[in-house]
Amino acid sequence: MHLTRRTWLKGSASAALATTLPAAAGASTTFAPTPGAWRTFQLVTRLEIAPSAGATQAWVPLPSFSEPDWFKPAGSTWTTNANAAALRKEAKYGAEFVHLEWAKTDAPAVVEVTSRFATRDRAIDLGKPGTVAPLSQAERKLYTDATSLIVTDGIVKTTSDKIVAGASSDLDKARRIYEWVVENTFRNPKTRGCGIGDIASMLTSGNLNGKCADLNALYVGLARAAGLPARDVYGLRVAPSKFGYKSLGAGSEVVTKAQHCRAEIYLDGFGWVPVDPADVRKVVLEEPPGNLPLTDEKVAQARKVLFGAWEMNWLAYNVAHEVALPGSKGPPVEFLMYPQAETVAGRLDCLDPDTLTYKITAKEVAA
Amino acid sequence: MSVRIAPEARGSSSTVAVTRRAAALQVLTCAVALLYGSAAAEAPRRLEPFPHSPPPPFTLANLDGATVVLGDLRGSPVLVHFFATWCEPCKAEFATLAQLAARRPQIKILAINVGEPAVRVRAFAAAEKIALPILLDADRKVTKAWHVSVLPTTVVLDEAHTARLHVEGDLDWSRDDTVSAIDALTNRKP
Numbered sequence: 001m002h003l004t005r006r007t008w009l010k011g012s013a014s015a016a017l018a019t020t021l022p023a024a025a026g027a028s029t030t031f032a033p034t035p036g037a038w039r040t041f042q043l044v045t046r047l048e049i050a051p052s053a054g055a056t057q058a059w060v061p062l063p064s065f066s067e068p069d070w071f072k073p074a075g076s077t078w079t080t081n082a083n084a085a086a087l088r089k090e091a092k093y094g095a096e097f098v099h100l101e102w103a104k105t106d107a108p109a110v111v112e113v114t115s116r117f118a119t120r121d122r123a124i125d126l127g128k129p130g131t132v133a134p135l136s137q138a139e140r141k142l143y144t145d146a147t148s149l150i151v152t153d154g155i156v157k158t159t160s161d162k163i164v165a166g167a168s169s170d171l172d173k174a175r176r177i178y179e180w181v182v183e184n185t186f187r188n189p190k191t192r193g194c195g196i197g198d199i200a201s202m203l204t205s206g207n208l209n210g211k212c213a214d215l216n217a218l219y220v221g222l223a224r225a226a227g228l229p230a231r232d233v234y235g236l237r238v239a240p241s242k243f244g245y246k247s248l249g250a251g252s253e254v255v256t257k258a259q260h261c262r263a264e265i266y267l268d269g270f271g272w273v274p275v276d277p278a279d280v281r282k283v284v285l286e287e288p289p290g291n292l293p294l295t296d297e298k299v300a301q302a303r304k305v306l307f308g309a310w311e312m313n314w315l316a317y318n319v320a321h322e323v324a325l326p327g328s329k330g331p332p333v334e335f336l337m338y339p340q341a342e343t344v345a346g347r348l349d350c351l352d353p354d355t356l357t358y359k360i361t362a363k364e365v366a367a
Numbered sequence: 368m369s370v371r372i373a374p375e376a377r378g379s380s381s382t383v384a385v386t387r388r389a390a391a392l393q394v395l396t397c398a399v400a401l402l403y404g405s406a407a408a409e410a411p412r413r414l415e416p417f418p419h420s421p422p423p424p425f426t427l428a429n430l431d432g433a434t435v436v437l438g439d440l441r442g443s444p445v446l447v448h449f450f451a452t453w454c455e456p457c458k459a460e461f462a463t464l465a466q467l468a469a470r471r472p473q474i475k476i477l478a479i480n481v482g483e484p485a486v487r488v489r490a491f492a493a494a495e496k497i498a499l500p501i502l503l504d505a506d507r508k509v510t511k512a513w514h515v516s517v518l519p520t521t522v523v524l525d526e527a528h529t530a531r532l533h534v535e536g537d538l539d540w541s542r543d544d545t546v547s548a549i550d551a552l553t554n555r556k557p
Contacts, residue, residue: 148507151516188455196453204517205456205536331482331506347484355486 031243031301033121033311035070040118040367041238043315047339047358049102049109054344056102056109059325061336062087063117064096065233065316067272072118080111088326092142095318095336099326109341118367122274123309126171129269135229143229143266147321149196149334150217150232152225155203160225170228174265174273177222178307181277182294184208185215187285193351194259196334197232213335215278216263229266231319234337236260238362239313245302247286248279249313256360259337260314274310315362412538414548417522417530419514424528427479427502427509430489435477435502437528444553445524446476449504449515452483452491456537457519461497463540468499470546474553477502481510481518525552 045060062076078085082100089096102109135143146152152160163180164173188209195210197217202208208218216232223230237258241249250258262279264272283302284292292299317337324332325340330347333340338350339358348356424437437445448464450457461478468476478501480488485503492501504510513522516535523532531552538545 148511154516190455192453196451198451198454198518200516201454201518207455209455330484334482346486349484349487349490352487352490 031245031298031305031311032123033243033305033309034123035120038072038118038120038367039239039312040074040116040365041315041362042365043115043117043236043238044112044361045115045339045358046112046360047110047341047356049341049343049348049356051106051108052102052104052343052345054104056105056341056343057325057327058082058098058100058109058111058339058341059088059328059336060098060100060111060113060339061234061317062096062098062113063115063235063315063317064089064094065235065318067316070120070122070310070312071316074116074118076113076115078111078113081105081107082109082111085111090318090320090323090336093318093320093323095320095323097336101327116365117315119312119315121310121312124270124273126270126273126308132269132271134268135266140229140266143231144224144227146221146224149198150221150224150321151200152221155200156221157225159203160222163222164226170267171270173226174223174228174267174275175307177219177226178275178277181215181219181222182280182303185210185218185277185281187211187215187278187281189285194261194337212261212278212282213337215281216261216276219263219265219275219277223265231264232321232335233262233264233316233319234259234335235262235314235316236337236360236362237314239364241311241313243311245283245298246288247282248302248311250362253361253363254359255362256358258360261335261337262310262314262316264319273308274306275308276306276310279306412534412536414523414532414534414538414545417533419530422513422522422530425509425512427504430485430492430501430503435500437477440475440477441528442526443473443475444526444549445528446474446521446549447513447524448476448478448499448519448521449481449510449513450478450519451481452487454518458495460519460537460540461495461499463538463542464499465497467540467546467549470541471549474549476500479504479509481515482507523549523552 043063047058049056064073065071066073078098080100082102084101086099087096088099098113100111163176167173167176186209191211194212195214197213199218199221202214202218220230220232236255237250237260238255239250262276264274266272280303283299287298320336322332323336328342330342340350341348341356350356426434426436429435464476476499478499480501480503482505488501519537520535521533522530525531532548
């Protein structure tokens, strides 16, 4: 195992230090997402693909994740010059997307998808377990199984075992893993997109930096390795934070680059619990004036809240991994958070605006 | 008193003065270490004997769309290097792989990109000025068949294409002990 001693010790120490974090009271802005009024948003995703010598295809993810307590999709429509367009649902996780097909054309291939959804903040009182519907055996297996990138054996398992050793409950395990990820990872502004989430490589190299799809995938993998159901939730920030966190909200209605992946862990007595250690590291790096210490009051607030609560200025696309794109000649995508497209030249780079041009806008609307 | 701090990027570390608070943290971490047992001292990463069953031959497309058959290189030692564009340590490693290629031109180096679109890999190769042959394992089948679970990973084949050495994680291919290890199995005199 290549996990370095200093890295491991840092995590171990954090368990003790976490109990001495400064209280959030007295902060200039209290970060306190609480289930309240529902907000309705409209999302417009527009793709424009340069004319190609042959057929072109595109796959546009839809905000279709459905949880009655905090996220209600309200349908999507589209306008396009495609020869065929259809709503498709991926079988394993239920991710929805629009699949478009163009024959050879001299004009750009264009599609504009308009989606609506309603959402409200989430907060779980982790001091009061209640009665929640248990996960089915199939769901428990789905969310504890490994994927090709979120492996649960080898270095992931040995790391997880050390983190949760001696934990008194599943909640304790979940919290220890959260604190470990917060303590030991870094947000890397140079990571393209949201990262990829190859957690075994991260742990083996000791290079524990990245963005949300790396850091929160690490949380999910470590949790699954501990036997706890966990999942990434892929989505997009759609509005500023009403709690004053510039780093945790969209800066304008143009949200083309505002993709953000979060994580959930299933705990008996609480159900799916929202967590977001990657956003704690985002606050550390980006919240003005930047490069804040973990002891900074805003960081401490975020760290305390983001184990159990999400501000829903963000939409949820899906929880899918390894999504096979129907009609594609290429391999499955690791996750479906960005629009995808292919021409006769092959799959376009969804992270490169020079090869795949798209614009996403979001605005709050009346219900 | 000084202490190394955890690097933000692979291969970098820094030494900082230890404050009283940090020293107190060290005391705490040492106490915690006793709870979990001592970790082994960190040693520089190096080539190790290949631990898996023999990997199968492969045929993959390169960035130009041409087919590359591993078997066509039989008679030459080959470094099969698995990487991805998102992998930060991989970038720096290409520089020392290029040095090795210049120092031991009889060794063939094949860099296999894992699971990314060709257009992205082409842009990466251009930006990083990578002259080594790059192959595309878009569906990760070769990566899996070669037991690769970590990027970067490199497997060293001898002239008969028996997998002899490997390393998980990045390696300095200009290091003398690395070159000597390869020379030893290729019977080349340094």
